[in-house]
Amino acid sequence: MRTHNQKAWFFVLPVLLLVAFNALIPMMTVVNYSVQETFGNNVFFWEGLRWFQELLNSDRFHAALGRQFLFTGIILAVEIPLGIIIALAMPRKGMWVPVCLVLMALPMLIPWNVVGAMWNIFTLPRIGMLGYFMNDVLGVHYDMTQNPTAAWITIVIMDVWHWTSLVVLLCYAGLVSIPDAYYQAAKIDGASGWAVFRHIQLPKMKQVLTIAILLRFMDSFNIYTEPFVLTGGGPGNSTTLLSIDLVKIALGQFDLGPAAAMSLIYFAVTLLVSWLFYTLMTKDDEP
Amino acid sequence: MAKITLRGLRHSYEPSPKGPEDYALKAIDLDWSDGGAYALLGPSGCGKSTLLNIISGLLVPSEGQVLFDDHDVTALPPDRRNIAQVFQFPVIYDTMSVYDNLAFPLRNRGVPEARVAERVGEIAEMLDVTDLLRTRAAGLSPDNKQKISMGRGLVRDDVNVVMFDEPLTVIDPHLKWKLRSKLKELHARVGATMIYVTHDQTEALTFADQVVVMQDGEIVQIGTPVELFERPAHTFVGHFIGSPGMNVLPAVQDDARVLFEGHAVALEGPVTGGAGRLEIGIRPEFIELAETGLPATVRRVADVGRHNVVEAVVGKTSVKLVVEGDVPVPGSTVHLGFRPDQTRAYRDGWLATEREAT
Numbered sequence: 001m002r003t004h005n006q007k008a009w010f011f012v013l014p015v016l017l018l019v020a021f022n023a024l025i026p027m028m029t030v031v032n033y034s035v036q037e038t039f040g041n042n043v044f045f046w047e048g049l050r051w052f053q054e055l056l057n058s059d060r061f062h063a064a065l066g067r068q069f070l071f072t073g074i075i076l077a078v079e080i081p082l083g084i085i086i087a088l089a090m091p092r093k094g095m096w097v098p099v100c101l102v103l104m105a106l107p108m109l110i111p112w113n114v115v116g117a118m119w120n121i122f123t124l125p126r127i128g129m130l131g132y133f134m135n136d137v138l139g140v141h142y143d144m145t146q147n148p149t150a151a152w153i154t155i156v157i158m159d160v161w162h163w164t165s166l167v168v169l170l171c172y173a174g175l176v177s178i179p180d181a182y183y184q185a186a187k188i189d190g191a192s193g194w195a196v197f198r199h200i201q202l203p204k205m206k207q208v209l210t211i212a213i214l215l216r217f218m219d220s221f222n223i224y225t226e227p228f229v230l231t232g233g234g235p236g237n238s239t240t241l242l243s244i245d246l247v248k249i250a251l252g253q254f255d256l257g258p259a260a261a262m263s264l265i266y267f268a269v270t271l272l273v274s275w276l277f278y279t280l281m282t283k284d285d286e287p
Numbered sequence: 288m289a290k291i292t293l294r295g296l297r298h299s300y301e302p303s304p305k306g307p308e309d310y311a312l313k314a315i316d317l318d319w320s321d322g323g324a325y326a327l328l329g330p331s332g333c334g335k336s337t338l339l340n341i342i343s344g345l346l347v348p349s350e351g352q353v354l355f356d357d358h359d360v361t362a363l364p365p366d367r368r369n370i371a372q373v374f375q376f377p378v379i380y381d382t383m384s385v386y387d388n389l390a391f392p393l394r395n396r397g398v399p400e401a402r403v404a405e406r407v408g409e410i411a412e413m414l415d416v417t418d419l420l421r422t423r424a425a426g427l428s429p430d431n432k433q434k435i436s437m438g439r440g441l442v443r444d445d446v447n448v449v450m451f452d453e454p455l456t457v458i459d460p461h462l463k464w465k466l467r468s469k470l471k472e473l474h475a476r477v478g479a480t481m482i483y484v485t486h487d488q489t490e491a492l493t494f495a496d497q498v499v500v501m502q503d504g505e506i507v508q509i510g511t512p513v514e515l516f517e518r519p520a521h522t523f524v525g526h527f528i529g530s531p532g533m534n535v536l537p538a539v540q541d542d543a544r545v546l547f548e549g550h551a552v553a554l555e556g557p558v559t560g561g562a563g564r565l566e567i568g569i570r571p572e573f574i575e576l577a578e579t580g581l582p583a584t585v586r587r588v589a590d591v592g593r594h595n596v597v598e599a600v601v602g603k604t605s606v607k608l609v610v611e612g613d614v615p616v617p618g619s620t621v622h623l624g625f626r627p628d629q630t631r632a633y634r635d636g637w638l639a640t641e642r643e644a645t
Binding site for chain 1: 343345364365366370371372375376378381382392395436439
């Protein structure tokens with residue numbers, strides 16, 4: 001007879017507690033809110049799935065979700081290729097390596113609300129350098145407080161400036177791990193530059209790229225601070241991304257029930273896309 | 288197919304080398320005939336990989352010329368030299384099938400697809416990988432990966448020379464032997480010049496018709512495996528090749544005689560040269576236990592399988608000898624007989640006796 005030692009449970013306990021207080025309990029609170037209505041005073045009324053039905057049929061939610069996918073799509077389409085190109089162009093050895101790495105890491109070290117404030121000032125007409133240059137030197141009307149296109153261009157450039165480094169650093173790590181013999185063999189095999197990229201560099205970067213795309217997807221899909229500081233969702237609702245809309249509903253209108261339902265759907269979409277992407281990218285990896 | 292000539296080759300990794308110590312390769316002159324099997328043997332860091340990379344064109348030498356069939360190719364890039372190289376670690380294009388891996392060098396050169404299929408089929412059959420052709424190369428075992436790397440080198444029928452840079456490092460011992468005989472077989476079938484770089488004497492001696500022994504960026508000796516074993520030109524070669532290596536014993540010259548620990552030792556011939564540190568070199572295989580001779584005390588006996596290696600002390604110097612059959616007991620006193628025709632003097636490391644004409 002084997003005697004079972006139950007001590008192992010104590011070792012799992014700290015993690016369990018951490019996850020509980022960090023994720024499970026707050027999440028269940030949100031689930032609790034999402035099926036009820038409240039008018040304050042800690043009085044709640046059962047509503048069932050009403051908030052979910054309303055939200056899924058709401059034009060406002062569809063618009064915010066559409067803007068969110070558009071934003072994430074644009075920044076992924078810019079940051080991933082740009083990151084790969086910069087990583088390929090970076091030196092592999094020598095004194096410039098640390099210089100490049102530090103320069104690359106700098107934008108990521110800046111607090112997010114500072115990034116928003118910086119770009120806000122930078123693009124203000126007459127005051128900011130970019131705003132002054134666009135309006136007064138080039139004569140192009142560029143004012144993100146009035147012009148939705150200018151607002152969109154600004155938040156995209158800001159995100160590219162802030163986060164392309166992450167893609168660069170991950171790709172660079174993948175690139176430097178390729179042994180020299182691969183490049184030498186490719187040279188001897190007469191491979192073109194494109195073939196080297198396609199058959200050596202890209203496959204070796206695949207795993208870090210998967211991580212980079214996942215991180216950038218999740219981060220950009222949940223982005224709040226920078227656009228909030230920069231445009232506050234405006235002009236109008238043109239840059240009201242999902243998280244900004246969510247905060248408006250939850251804190252602006254104090255509709256806790258609908259906001260909770262939206263949070264859950266928001267979470268489910270993020271999770272679903274990440275899972276789909278990860279499964280697709282790793283499905284033909286070796287077991 | 289090509290004859291390879293290296294003329295006055297020197298290479299330094301420093302931008303402006305000052306002394307000889309800055310050179311990874313010092314004055315290499317070599318002639319390799321077409322279709323031969325050669326090995327470059329030496330310890331790690333002796334410059335053999337540098338030399339290989341210069342021949343393949345991955346590295347441009349600081350000085351000197353590389354000639355293929357008397358054409359100067361020193362400045363040509365690797366893909367224009369028609370060479371193939373197999374690296375220490377298998378290089379495989381992970382995303383491609385085995386077939387596409389083997390076809391890659393041909394397709395890059397615009398060979399028609401029908402011809403590609405023909406060549407890949409031939410090579411796959413030679414390497415016994417025909418049934419793997421459709422599988423993805425990423426999932427192969429290391430020895431099969433290394434076979435594919437070799438196959439990519441051999442698939443072109445215009446290769447001048449195939450180079451192997453310690454290709455068996457990552458292969459399991461029981462497969463090393465198999466791959467080595469495969470290589471020998473391939474050399475016989477393909478007929479290309481092959482250069483094999485290794486620090487493993489067994490690999491070098493079994494593969495090559497001629498072995499080039501290198502140390503500190505210099506060629507110490509070129510010869511057949513038998514020559515290297517029987518008449519090392521330098522104590523380094525004697526010590527590096529053979530197991531156990533050659534005994535290198537301190538000696539002093541007394542007129543025509545050479546004394547080791549106070550005893551006169553008969554050599555293969557007269558000692559040449561003038562001043563310098565004198566040593567006696569003799570392989571353990573050529574020392575025997577005799578009735579008379581150098582008195583020695585047995586220190587230890589090691590059974591290495593086919594024979595025993597006896598370590599005996601003469602005066603203050605330990606001497607190793609190979610003994611077949613009965614072995615003396617440690618602590619006992621024995622007499623050692625050196626075979627005169629295999630006993631040589633070395634001055635400052637270099638061979639310093641002349642063989643007497645027979």
